[in-house]
Amino acid sequence: MRVLLFLGxxxxxxxxxxxxxxxxxxxxxxxxxxxxxxxxxxxxxxYVALLVVFxxxxxxxxxxxxxxxxxxxxxxxxxxLFVSITLLSGAIWGRAVWGAWWTWDARLTxxxxxxxxxxxYLMVRAWAPGVRGASAAAVIxxxxxxxxxxxxxxxxxxxxxxxxxxxxxxxGPALPAGMLIPLLVNLAAFLVFFSAxxxxxxxxxxxxxxxxxxxEEDA
Amino acid sequence: MKAVRLLVxxxxxxxxxxxxxxxxxxxxxxxxxxxxxxxxxxxDAAPSAMWVTYAFGATLGFAxxxxxERDHLAGLLLAPLDRGLIFLTKALANWLxxxxxxxxxxxxxxxxxxxxxxxxxxxxxxxxxxxxxxxAAVGTxxxxxxxxxxxxxxxxxxxxxxxxxxxVIAAVGATxxxxxxLPLRAVGSELRLLLAFDIIFVTASFLxxxxxxxx
Amino acid sequence: MxxxxxxxxxxEAHRLVKVFDYRPVLxxxxxxVRPGETLAILGANGSGKTTLLRLISTLLAPxxxxxxxxxxxxxxxxxxxxxxxLVPHESLLYDSLTVRExxxxxxxxxxxxxxxxxSVLDEHALAPLAARRVxxxxxxxxxxxxxxxxxxxxxxxxxxxEPYTGLDVGAAGRLTSTLRACAARGCAVILTTHDPAGAEAxxxxxxxxxxxxxxxxxxxxxxxxxxxxxxxxxxxx
Numbered sequence: 001m002r003v004l005l006f007l008g009x010x011x012x013x014x015x016x017x018x019x020x021x022x023x024x025x026x027x028x029x030x031x032x033x034x035x036x037x038x039x040x041x042x043x044x045x046x047y048v049a050l051l052v053v054f055x056x057x058x059x060x061x062x063x064x065x066x067x068x069x070x071x072x073x074x075x076x077x078x079x080x081l082f083v084s085i086t087l088l089s090g091a092i093w094g095r096a097v098w099g100a101w102w103t104w105d106a107r108l109t110x111x112x113x114x115x116x117x118x119x120x121y122l123m124v125r126a127w128a129p130g131v132r133g134a135s136a137a138a139v140i141x142x143x144x145x146x147x148x149x150x151x152x153x154x155x156x157x158x159x160x161x162x163x164x165x166x167x168x169x170x171x172g173p174a175l176p177a178g179m180l181i182p183l184l185v186n187l188a189a190f191l192v193f194f195s196a197x198x199x200x201x202x203x204x205x206x207x208x209x210x211x212x213x214x215x216e217e218d219a
Numbered sequence: 220m221k222a223v224r225l226l227v228x229x230x231x232x233x234x235x236x237x238x239x240x241x242x243x244x245x246x247x248x249x250x251x252x253x254x255x256x257x258x259x260x261x262x263d264a265a266p267s268a269m270w271v272t273y274a275f276g277a278t279l280g281f282a283x284x285x286x287x288e289r290d291h292l293a294g295l296l297l298a299p300l301d302r303g304l305i306f307l308t309k310a311l312a313n314w315l316x317x318x319x320x321x322x323x324x325x326x327x328x329x330x331x332x333x334x335x336x337x338x339x340x341x342x343x344x345x346x347x348x349x350x351x352x353x354x355a356a357v358g359t360x361x362x363x364x365x366x367x368x369x370x371x372x373x374x375x376x377x378x379x380x381x382x383x384x385x386x387v388i389a390a391v392g393a394t395x396x397x398x399x400x401l402p403l404r405a406v407g408s409e410l411r412l413l414l415a416f417d418i419i420f421v422t423a424s425f426l427x428x429x430x431x432x433x434x
Numbered sequence: 435m436x437x438x439x440x441x442x443x444x445x446e447a448h449r450l451v452k453v454f455d456y457r458p459v460l461x462x463x464x465x466x467v468r469p470g471e472t473l474a475i476l477g478a479n480g481s482g483k484t485t486l487l488r489l490i491s492t493l494l495a496p497x498x499x500x501x502x503x504x505x506x507x508x509x510x511x512x513x514x515x516x517x518x519x520l521v522p523h524e525s526l527l528y529d530s531l532t533v534r535e536x537x538x539x540x541x542x543x544x545x546x547x548x549x550x551x552x553s554v555l556d557e558h559a560l561a562p563l564a565a566r567r568v569x570x571x572x573x574x575x576x577x578x579x580x581x582x583x584x585x586x587x588x589x590x591x592x593x594x595x596e597p598y599t600g601l602d603v604g605a606a607g608r609l610t611s612t613l614r615a616c617a618a619r620g621c622a623v624i625l626t627t628h629d630p631a632g633a634e635a636x637x638x639x640x641x642x643x644x645x646x647x648x649x650x651x652x653x654x655x656x657x658x659x660x661x662x663x664x665x666x667x668x669x670x671x
Contacts, residue, residue, distance in 0.1 A: 061430050109384075116381040123377065128368040130455035136368035139427050140378060143360070146423055147382045150416055154385035157392060157408055209456070216456040225542040229528070236530040294526035296493055298543035299512035434494055 004196035011189035018182040032096035037183055039089040041190035042082045043111065048191065049079035050114065050145060052198070053121070057141035060134060066209065069134045072141055073125055074201035078194060080118040086111055106155035113151050117144035222300060223308050230312035233287070244280035245320045248272045249327055256331035265332035266394035269324075270387050274354065276320055277383075278376040281313055281358035285366035292367075292432060306359060306428035310421075313362075314355035321347055335398045342397045346406075349413035350390040353420055357382050360424035364431045382420075389413050443505055444469050444591050444622035445490055450499035452485055459485045461646035462499070469590065472613065472623040474633035477643035483626040484523065484595055486643065490624060491520040491593050504590065516544060519584035521594040525576050526583065529569040533560060533579050536568060537586060544587035551586065558582045558612070574605040581612060592616055594625040598632050610635050 015037065056072030059065070090108065091101045102108065121144065124137045234240055255268040285292075288309075295305055329336040336343065357379060365375045393409035403410070443466050450463040459482040467473050477483045488494040489501060492515055500507070503514045527536045537551045555561050560582055563575060571579065577597065584592060592613075598606055613636055617623050626643075627633060633640050641648045 061427075113381045113384055116377075120374075120378045120381065123374060124364075124368065124370065127370050127374065132455070133368055133370075135430050135433075136364050136370070139360070139364055139431055142427060143357075143382055143420075143423060146419060147385070150385045150412070150419065153415075154388040154412055157389065157412065213456040216458065222543065225539060229531075229539050232535070233528060233530060290524045291526055291528065293493060293520075293522060293524075294540065295543070297491060297515060297518070297520055298540075299515040300543060301512075 004192055004199065008189055008193035008196050011185060011192055015182060015186035015189045018185060032093055035089050035093040035096075036179075037186045039086060039093055040183060041187040042085040042089065044187060045190045045194045046079055046082035046086055046111070046114065049075045049082060049194065050118075050148070053079060053118075053141045054145040057138035057145075060138045061142075066131075066134070067206075069138070070202050070205045070209070071198075072138065073122075074198055074205060076118050076121045076125075076137075076141070077201060078197055080115065080122065082190075082194070083111060083115045083118060087115065104155070106152050109155040110148060110152045114144075114148060117147065120144070222304060223311075226295075226305070226308035227311050227315075230284075230308065231315070234312070234316065237287075239287070240280050240283050241316050241319050243283060244276040244316060245323055247279055248276040248320050248324050251275055252324060252328055252331060260332050262333040262335055262398060263395070265328065265336060265398060266391045268332060269328055269336075269394060270350065270390050272324065272328075273317070273321060273350065274380065274383055274387055275376070277317060277354040277358045278379050280316060280320075281355075281362035281379075282365055282372045282375045284309065284313055284316075284359075285363050286372070289366055296432065302429035302432060303425045305432070306363075306425055309363070310355050310359040310424070313359050314351055317351045317355055321351060333398065335400075339397050339400075342403055343394065345403065345410060346390050346393040346397070346413060349410065349417055350386055353386045353413065353417045354383060356417065356421045356424045357386075360420075360428060360431065363428065367431055386413060386416050389416070442469070443467065444471075444503070445624075446500075446502045446505075447490070448500045448502075450486075450489065450501060451497050452482075452489060452494065453497045454485075458646055460489075463646075463648050465641075465648060467591075467622045467624060469620045469622050470617050472617050472636045472638035473625070474636065474638040474640050475624065475626045475643055475648070476628070476630060476633070476640060477626065481643045482646055483643055487520070487522075487593050487595050487624070487626060490591075491518055493520075516587065517590040519587065519589035519592045521577075521580050521584045521592075521597055523595040523599075525568075525580055527568040527576060527579060530567060532565050532567050533571075534564040536579065537583060540583050541586045546586045554582050554586055558585075573600050574602060577601065577605065578608070581609070585616070588621075590621055592621050592623045594623070596626055596628070598627055598629060606632070 052075035053072050056068045056070075056075060060068035060072060090111075094103070095101050117140070121137050121140045124140055125133050127133070128136055251272040252268055255264065255271065288295075296302075325336060325340070358375075361375055361379050361382070364370075365372060365378070389409040389412040393406040393413065396406035396409070397403070445465070445467050447463050447465040450460055450465070451458065452460040463486060465473075475483055475486065485494065489496055492503075492511060503509065504517065526540075527533075528539075531539070534551070534555070537555065538548050541548070541551045541554075555564050558578060558581070560578060563571065563579070568576065568579065577600075581594075581597075584594075594613075597609055601609065610632070613623050613625075617636075623636075623638075625636075625638075630640070
């Protein structure tokens with residue numbers, strides 16, 4: 001795990017430096033466009049975290065093994081973090097380039113709701129700690145994940161202002177290589193960092209659970 | 220099927236004797252409509268006022284049904300009943316309560332916002348129906364969750380509203396279109412979304428319910 | 435305690451463990467009850483009596499260990515539940531419904547016809563109360579109705595949680611004779627109680643729940659009363 005932390009930190013340093021100093025400046029948007037190197041990786045990581053929460057929740061409900069619960073709740077904590085980074089960086093970028101802090105297009109709306117789903121999950125855990133809340137939170141996790149595509153669908157019916165996908169397109173990424181590579185480096189950095197933090201958090205929770213178990217046994 | 224009739228009958232009978240849920244939901248809905256109407260009335264404000272009212276009314280009413288049931292749930296769990304069946308009957312009872320609120324609110328909404336509501340009632344029935352079912356399904360699952368996990372009732376709106384947001388968006392869109400006089404075909408994408416939402420979440424809630432009530 | 439499950443045991447528990455949030459409430463319960471047997475479980479408050487009953491009545495799942503009903507480990511849960519009746523500590527009756535409405539409802543869940551409900555009402559001398567709302571009944575009357583509710587479907591295993599609490603002498607006597615009649619019909623009865631005297635009247639075997647384990651299963655008659663009280667009072671040995 002420590003290896004991952006160092007690797008993540010190193011990648012991040014390289015990635016940020018590359019993004020700020022080396023990567024070309026985009027024609028229309030100027031310097032603020034560099035926020036993309038933080039914004040895009042963080043949104044991808046946030047959704048990866050959601051996937052982890054989903055897997056952990058489903059496996060917890062079917063196997064009742066506390067390890068899956070620890071996985072799910074640690075991922076949810078990190079999920080909130082990365083969604084918050086996404087929303088903030090997105091808002092700053094939007095203000096700088098479009099003049100608006102917020103719009104109601106599909107992807108923003110979906111990501112905002114994702115934030116609330118994570119927060120709801122964590123509130124359930126906070127107010128019903130232990131096994132009692134574990135099943136409840138797992139249900140929230142599953143319902144939340146099912147909701148995300150539906151939200152996206154509904155918001156798309158409304159309107160779309162967000163830049164169209166330039167990386168995840170059927171034809172292949174449309175970013176020039178000069179930008180794509182630092183983006184991928186940063187993405188790797190974020191994901192490695194996420195994994196490291198996840199393992200750290202799970203380890204902490206495992207220790208806490210073992211401590212509680214030992215204390216109760218003696219009582 | 221006999222069990223369904225039995226369970227729903229019991230819930231309706233209890234509600235009739237106590238009239239607690241419908242009155243709470245109904246009064247809240249009416250108050251919300253009035254508050255929203257006082258600030259901005261007129262035809263364009265109508266759809267969102269309507270659905271905000273139903274969504275919030277639902278979040279308050281649906282926790283109550285399980286609070287009432289709290290001590291009695293053991294009796295249902297002891298019986299040789301499929302847990303999913305308990306969910307369906309509860310959701311059905313909740314939905315019927317919501318329908319009553321919807322019906323009662325229509326005169327007031329028409330008076331406060333726009334008479335177009337009354338004129339287009341047959342067409343409006345479709346989003347009202349589909350939206351109500353979705354709210355009932357999610358509300359029943361999450362209402363049971365909040366009560367069974369001994370969480371504060373205030374948590375239900377926080378959990379429920381993000382989940383039903385797409386339903387509200389689609390319902391408002393469909394309602395707005397219908398009130399403008401568009402044919403149902405024109406709001407087809409919104410109606411399709413409502414239907415999909417209902418199918419997804421009725422199924423998911425049915426399957427997840429047993430994890431919510433078992434200890 | 436062998437690992438096999440003989441047909442003939444109404445319920446058999448083997449090394450039953452229940453842990454709530456790392457707090458072990460039951461640390462390994464071994465239990466076997468025959469048809470027609472009455473078992474009284476004594477224990478101080480908080481000793482886990484209710485948890486044990488909820489496990490035996492299928493409301494809770496064990497953390498570890500096995501629990502088998504009617505000698506059939508692979509029976510579907512619905513079939514098992516059909517043969518069990520529980521009278522928990524809290525009343526399962528709906529306050530705003532009448533006695534009859536409550537019994538018809540619960541009976542219906544077990545596929546019991548309304549006509550049978552009427553005969554049960556008569557059997558338990560509840561006919562005069564049948565049309566009253568449960569809200570107005572006294573504690574003892576509610577207890578009677580709850581008992582009738584649990585017996586509607588003629589269960590093979592009847593479980594009662596502290597049924598004698600708060601009952602006057604007359605009501606307690608009626609309860610005892612009802613339970614003895616059940617046992618005589620072949621139903622197994624498991625109850626928890628604070629009071630050893632009730633167990634004696636039921637001609638029950640007695641077990642003591644202490645520190646999450648069951649000890650001292652034996653006939654109620656001839657139990658050393660004062661030793662029992664000391665045990666219960668002190669909690670830990």
